[in-house]
Amino acid sequence: MILKKIKLNNIRSYEDVEIELTGGSTLLWGDIGAGKTSILLAIEFALFGLQPGQRGGMLLKNGKEEGGVKIDFEIDEKYIEIERTLKRGKSISQDYSSITIDGEKKEISVSELKTQVLELLNYPKEFSKKQNLLYRFTVYTPQEEMKQIILQDSNTRLNTLRHVFGVDKYKKIIENITIIATKIRERKRLKEGMIANLESDKQVLQGKKENLKLKNIRLSQIEGELLLKTDSREKLEKEKKEIELQMQEKNKLQQEIEKTKILISTKEQLIFDNKKSTEQLKNQIQESSSIIFDESQILDLDKQLNSINLNKSTFAEKNLEINSEIHALNLKNQENENTKNKVTRLDMCPTCLQDVDSVYKSNVANQLDTDISQNSNRVKELTLEKQDINKKLLFFEQEVTEVQKKISELNLAKVKLEGIKEKQIRVEGLEKQTTSLLGDIQILASQMDSLKDSIFDLSKYDNLFQTKQIELREARQQERMTEISVAELKKEIHMFSLQIEEFKKRIEKTEEIKQKLIYLTNLETWISKKFTPIIAHIEKNVMIKLKLEFSELFAQWFSMLVSDNFNVHLSDDFSPIIEQQDYEIDYAYLSGGERTAIALAYRLSLNQVINSLLSKIKTKDLVILDEPTDGFSDQQLDKMRDILQQLNLAQLIIVSHEQKIEGFVENVIKLQKENGLSRKE
Known part of the structure; x- marks a missing residue:
């Protein structure tokens, strides 16, 4: 990534300024308060927008309603232009944002623009929702901020460096594993409660199976009794049917008697009618004869x-x-x-x-x-x-x-x-x-x-029929009662079978839960006794390796800046340890130049370690140093030439008010401030 041009409109002490930048080393020179740092803040704002906790009032010029920054740069032979504006309302907020890539312009939202910039810079996605720590620790660290990380408490510093190094993923893994282990224990307790009745259920199931066996034996006995009673009832029905046939024959004979009586009566009536007709005919014959x-x-x-x-x-x-x-x-x-x-x-x-x-x-x-x-x-x-x-x-x-x-x-x-x-x-x-x-x-x-x-x-079959009917009624009743007993027993057997199947399914599910419990127990054991220690060991080794590399680079850069017989290295929490003649010296007791040297050496070594870890980021050849020589002696300033040559960057921007630095760089941009307005000379 090479910065080409930046234009500031109503940003801090600038009204309307355009500054062109080139590759190589460039010095932004000016007296204190001339507006050098404002340009660096404008570059950061143009790339990433306002950061969490950053107020727009820190950038927008006092008394102005609108302001903005436009920055041009190259990445992988692509010419990119980004524009962001600020607007004053009830509060100062980001208003407009756009990006132009090789002449194709898109107006997009603030968050979309930040995401696209991170993609162009090839920054890891985990940096998209946090402060620009990667940019701050590899490209531009504001004045005094590197001293701040040195003076931070060890836990805060370690967490910050873990994040920048990408090592916090191990901590996150352990935290997540701890949560998972807690969830596993909760699930174990739940499943332990679910299988608490497994053995008693097995005993109940065995009891029901034995009971079912007895009921099936009893069913066979009753069905045998039912078969005998059915045969007896069928025999009585057959005998009754034979008696009914005799009684039907008797009824037929009675009907024949009735028919015979009717025939006799009919014939007697015919005889009576014939006699009457004969008498009438004889009378008519007698009358007709006269x-x-x-x-x-x-x-x-x-x-x-x-x-x-x-x-x-x-x-x-x-x-x-x-x-x-x-x-x-x-x-x-x-x-x-x-x-x-x-x-x-x-x-x-x-x-x-x-x-x-x-x-x-x-x-x-x-x-x-x-x-x-x-x-x-x-x-x-x-x-x-x-x-x-x-x-x-x-x-x-x-x-x-x-x-x-x-x-x-x-x-x-x-x-x-x-x-x-x-x-x-x-x-x-x-x-x-x-x-x-x-x-x-x-x-x-x-x-x-x-x-x-x-x-x-x-007629003898009449009484016999009544007797058979009574016997048949009793036989049917006995058969019906036995059928009811069979039906009830079958129902009980069916219910027992359903209960047994239900118990089998429940036990089967409980056994599955038991297997899952065994799996969870093994998993928890593996997580707590194997995986977590491995992750912790990996993190420890990574941090040790980084600390060793970091400490070695830190000692090299510091030795180039300070000629006295100092021995510096990093502690396990990445705190600078300064020793002289086997005595540890507190950072606060160092001179201003020595503290600046510590901060610069820490800054440069951190930059190298991060760029080594994240070799594909597009800002690895760009470094911006904000007043890196504050409090330096002339001897230390002379050593800055070697430092700058040693960096060997595609683009280096230095902000300083030291004129001596002009001789160490390829380009110089001089800034001055008059009547509260900053401008380029």
Whole structure:
């Protein structure tokens, strides 16, 4: 990484300044308070933004609402420009941020920009959410801050260096392992509680298995009893069915008796009916024998009836003619009346359109009245004639009725005479049928006596049926009770089987938990007795190696700066140990130059150790030294030339107010402050 240019706008004592930087060594020179450190703080702000605990008021110029920093640099042949601004509100906060890589600009959030810068610098990800310790200890350490780490308590210093070295991961591993071990112990206690009843559960399971075995034996016994009772019940049912068949046979015989009784009763009724019919037929034959019948009488009456009907038809036709004539005359009178009324009201002839005088109308009316009178008289005559005809028709009707009655009486006598022979045949048939029915009744009576004897023989099964029914009811009850016992026992066996399966599963799960407990116990033992000591040993060895390397470099750099007979090295907590003539000298009793030399040597050796560990970071060839010669003697200043040459960096920026340093560097940027404003000369 090579810084190319930085532009400050309203940053601390600067209003608007642009400073170009080159590779090699560069000196930012100026009197105390000229604004040298402000440039270094601006570089850090441009790269990483405000740090936790850092206030914007430390950077934004007093009285200004806005300010910002723009920095240009190169990494792996990429030209990068970063811009950050500050804005004053209720507090001073970061406002705008952007990054341009090879001309492609992106405006992104503050946190996104910091993440991208760390990626460009190839800093480990664990440094993304913490202060820029890696940058502070490898590139730029503010004035007095390195002395601060030397003076810190040992635990704070060790934790800081662990983090910078990346060794704190071992401590984190141990802390995490401790947490894991605690969790494992908690899980062990939980699982120990879960398997506490394992042995008692096994005993209960064994007891239930033995109980189940006994119940299965008992079930076999009861099922054997059930089989015997079922056979007994089936035998009784068979016997009962045979008795029922005999009783059904008895019922059939009783039904046959009833049928026979009905047949006898029916035949007796037929005999009674035949006798009655025979008597009636004989009486009818006797009555019909006294009837005298002459066929010529019917013929004479038929002739007489035809003659009456002929006369009746003649008068009926005459009556119809009279009715027609009366109707025609009535219609004629109605027409005459209508014509008369029309003529009487007529004033003008509709044909010739001449007036009709009253004489003409009177003549016409008289003529019409004459016709009406003649017609009415004729109607009266016809009405009288019609009345005479109706009387004759009524007389003829009465004669027809009398003649027809006589003909019917003669025909009835004829039928009676003709039915005597038929009735005699029927009487003979009925008498034969009666004789046959009497014989049938004798046979049926004999058959009924035989059926009664059979029924008497089958009556013994009635009491036997009742006995078998009682025995069968008791057998069924016994069988049902045994079935219930079998069902209950099977249910108990099923429940026991379920309980046994449940216990087996529970014991199986508990055994699994026991195995897991064994695993956790072994794991805890391995973690506590093997893994943790190994990690602690690794950390110790790493720290020892780093301390040795660090201590050796520290002694080398210090020996180059201080010519006196000092012996320096680092303690186990990385505290500088200064010895002179076998006496340890407290840091506080050193001169100002010697303290600065201690801090610079510590700073340079720390830089080398970190860059050696993190060889791929892009800032390993960049170092910024802030007043590294504070309190140095002329002799120590002269030795800075060797120090700077020994560093052999791609870019070295030194902040100092010592003019003598100008001769040690390749480039000099002079700064001065006038009227509270810093500027470049």
